Amino acid sequence: AVIERRGEDLALLAKDMGVWEELFNYASRPDPAWAAANLEPVSGNNSGDISISGLVVFSRSGEPIFRGGAFRTWPDSVVMEAGRYFAHALDGDASPAVQFVPPVERRLYWLAASRIVHGYDVARQGESAGYIVLAYAMDERELTYAERVSGVRNVRLDVPAQASATATAPARLSLSLPNALHLTSTGTLRPVLHGSFSLQSYLGQPGASLHYDADVPLLSAQIDSWQTGTIVSIGTILLAVFGVLLSTYGLVVRPFEDLSRAVKQFASGGPWQPPAGRHREFQALSGAFTQAIERQLAAEQGERERAAEAAQRAEQLRLLLDSLPALVFFKDGEGRYITVNQGMARFHNLPVDEIIGKSDFDLFPPDVAAELRAQDRQVLATGERIDGELRLAQRGKEYVFQFVKVPMRDGDGAASGLIGFAFDVSEHRRLEQALRQSQKMEILGQLAGGVAHDFNNVLTAIMAGVEMATAEAPEGSALADDLLEVSQAAERAAQITRQLLFLSRSQSAEKKALDINEVITSLNKMLTRLLGEDISIELDLAIPAPLVLADRTQMEQVLLNLALNARDAMSGGGVLRISTSVHPCCDIGPGRALAPAVKSSGLTPPSGERCLLLTVSDTGFGIPPEVQDHIFEPFFTTKRERGTGLGLSVVHSIVRDHGGAIWFESRPGGGTEFHVALPLAGDAGEATVALPAAKPVPRQARVLLVEDDQAVRALTQRALQRQGYQILVAASASEASGLWQELAQPPDLLLTDVILPDGSGLELARVLESRCPGLRVLFISGYSAASLAERGLPVEGGRLLAKPFTAAALCQAIQETLGA
Structure with a gap:
């Protein structure tokens, strides 16, 4: 019994270590440093009331991940066999298992094992990370302890050599009953009781033989004394039994009934009220019940608190996740x-x-x-x-x-x-796409501004030359037709340059009260020529003519771009309709009473009282639905061979800069309608703008022409000479200054390029005006006024004629400058 109690103590120690949280973490993720600090000191501790001779930790898969103490010297086969046995014994059972092990090195060991579980985390209780096996050696010190406690003597173990592990492991074995018991007599005639046990291992093999001796002094005398006292004892017992029966109910049955009622009351949800008892044993029993219940209540309260904390953490995590963007x-x-x-x-x-x-x-x-x-x-x-x-x-x-x-x-x-x-x-x-588009337009502006000067010089020479050649060509001849084609091509090239400059903000608008009907009427002839004979133009213009605050050139650009788009949509011919009307602004726009188009460009209609509604419609094949959201994007085109992708983008930008809006409605096979809303310059009325009478310009006016491009200079000189002007020509600012000093009479007009090889036309004009106050100046340049201002050359106090220009436009600008 003493020896078995040692095994039970070892089992309790294994169970306590099995719920050690740090051991659970180690079995899940082995850490040699932690094992050296925490397991090594325990493994060989064979001193104290509860001692350990050896310790081994098995992983969930059954592999030993730590061996300490006696297990270090054990053969691997014995360690693995013990591991397999206890894995089988512990399967599905959280209770520890305890057995003898086959003798190792002629020593007998107790073994106790327990699963390694997470004992404190409610959410993980029952989860196993492996199992731990403890060993306890039956040494001389233990045998001496057994003699002292049990009162026997000469306790000894007969341990045979280690047997081979071949037997099938049973579920559980324990100490057997004594298989030998006999008496001997010593030299002093003292009777001695000799006994022995056969100890079997968990494999069912003989583990060892336990032998002991016990003295029986004066055995026979004791037997006689027992016989004499037996009769007296029996009588006494009979008398005592009667008294016990009388007091049993009051002393035993009633307290247990009270205890039973208290337990039932607590189980039904009532408070725990332990019954009172006079006997110390019953009080101990009642106290044990009270302690067990208090521990259970404390455990349940702890579980509730941990569950509440877990729920709170879960709610906090949920709030955090829900608040994330x-x-x-x-x-x-x-x-x-x-x-x-x-x-x-x-x-x-x-x-x-x-x-x-x-x-x-x-x-x-x-x-x-x-x-x-x-x-x-x-x-x-x-x-x-x-x-x-x-x-x-x-x-x-x-x-x-x-x-x-x-x-x-x-x-x-x-x-x-x-x-x-x-x-x-x-x-x-x-936003990134918009930024890239902005950067693209900035680069485009730089490119357009960089090439505009040279390109516009070339176009000026072409357009002026074609115009003069056309005047001399017989009307209706093949040459006249060819020159017309060249003129139209040059005009398209100039239009593309203007569009690029406008998109890049290199061309500024000059807004003034404008008769939109007059603009449409003046463009009608050009549109007829551009659209071709198979497309007819119908005009429906408001009376009286509405006035808008707008730039004439840009309004012409809007009409021209919309008309050319309509022409491309009517490859088989059709009708182009242009109409103007005046309406309350609140009635105009997508989804409103007038022009409820379904596709908007994103611009908001004007918010004034009345607006001009300009409608350009065609009878073409319509705009495919899949591209309708992209038609106002720069460089977007479905005309791969001849489209630039700038037409509608320029229209959108012009309408936006004029405070207006544009939207459209298109039906596959049913044509397209574009609607443009612009704020009025005032109440609709007749466009009667009184212009001051121009001063008469002398036909023999003298003009000093300063132009560094040879082709532009020569063609400009010829065009003006045909109109009767006297032309003085210079290719640079220094040449113009030298020529001025040789003149007996100053010229009537300085016609100069803004950018010259050796300076600027602006500086030249200031020098010559200081010599001749009242000198009229007309600047010409391939750059726009905005581009010149960005380059530090603002054109102030003079007129600017942008290249490319025709001979007629040049003469008109000169007439206006001289007659001002």
Whole structure:
């Protein structure tokens, strides 16, 4: 019994170590440093009331991950056999197992084992990380202790040599009954009782033989004394039994009934009220019940507090995830959603509970779902984080998401699921696109401004030369037709240059009260020629003519671009209609009473009282629906061979700069209508603008022409000489200054390029005006006024004629300058 109690003590120690949280962490992820500091000192401690001769820790898979004390010298086969036995004995049972082990090195050991579990975390209770086996050696000190406690003597162990481990392990074995018991007589005639036990190992093999001796002094005398006292004892017992029966109910039965009622009352939800008792044993029993109940109540309270803390942490995590500006989701290994945040629920327009358990194939189109599943498989296969960008459409809206996916790992470190974050960067991408477009336009402006001067010089020479050649060509001749084609090509080239300069903000607008009907009428002849004979033009103009505050050139650009787009949509001929009307601004715009077009450019109609509504419609094939959202983008075109992608973009920019709006309605095969709303310069009325009478210009006016480009200089000289002007020519500022000093009479007009090889026309004009106050000056340049101002050459106090220009435009500008 003493020896078995040692085994029970060892089992209790194994159970206590089995719920050691740090040992659980070590068995899950072995740390040699922790084992050396915490397990090594315990392994060989064979002193004290409870001692350990050896210690071994097995992982969940049955592999020994730590061996200390006696286990270091044990054969591997014995250690592994013990591990297999206890793994079988502990399977499904949290109680410790205790057995003898086959003798090792002629020593007998107790072994006790227990599962290593997480004993303090409620959420993880029962989870096993392996098991621990403790060894206790039956040495001489233990045998001496057994003699002292049991009162026997000469306790000794007969340990045979180690037997081979071949027997099948039974479920559980313990000490057997004595298999030998006999008496002997010593030299002093003292009777001696000799006894022995056979100790079997957990493999069912003979482990050792336990032998002991016990003295029986004066055995026979004791037997006689027993016979004499037996009769007296029996009588006494009979008398005592009667008294016991009388007092049993009051002393035993009633207190136990009171205890039973108290337990039933507590089990039904009432308070614990322990009954009072007079006997110390019953009080001890009642106190034990009270202590057990108090421990249970404390444990339940601790579990409730831990559960409340866990719920609070879960709620805090939920609030954190819901507050993130992202879609957050958790998935298992099969791609099903475990949980999601409110951002994910809002994106799908579903409650969180309806998303949990679904896969991407339940929520997204098949192609998107397949791409998402491929990403998940990559995370689970590699165990590494991935990130990237995903574009998808949801409920008619385009989204761009930047996502991150990281694996979730189980206790063995394997990827069992994933966590994902998806950030909506749609607006960021739109702003980036706008920034790139702005940068593109800035580069375009720099390019356009850089080439405008030289290119416009070339166009000026071409246009002036063609104009003079056309005047001399016979009307209706092939030469006249060829020159007309050249003139139209030059005009288109000049138009492209103006569009580029306008988009790059290198060309400023000169807004004034403008009769839009007069602009349309004056362009009618040019439009007829540009559209061709198979397209007719119908005009429906408001009476009286509405006035708008606008730049005439830019309004002509709007009409011309819209008309050319209409021509391209009517390749088989058709009708182009241009109409103007005046309406309250509140009635004009997409979705309003007038012109309720379905596609807007994003500009807001004017907010004044009355607006001009300009409508340009055609009978062409219409604009395909898939490109309608892009037609106002710079460089977007469906006319791959001859389109520049600038026409409607320029129109949009001009209308925006004039405080107006543009929108359209197009039906496949049913034509397209563009509507432009502009604020009026005043109440609609007849455009009667009184112009001051021009002063008469002498036909023999003298003009000093300063131009560094030889072709422009020669053609300009010829054109002006044909009009009767006397021309003095210089190629640079220095040459013009020298020529001026030789003149007996100063010229009437200085016609000079702004940028000259040896200075600027502005400086030249200031010098000559100081010599001749009242000198009229007309500047010409391939740069716009805005571009010149950016270069530090603002044209002030003089007129500017932008290249390219025709001979007629030049003569008109000279007439206006001299007659001012």
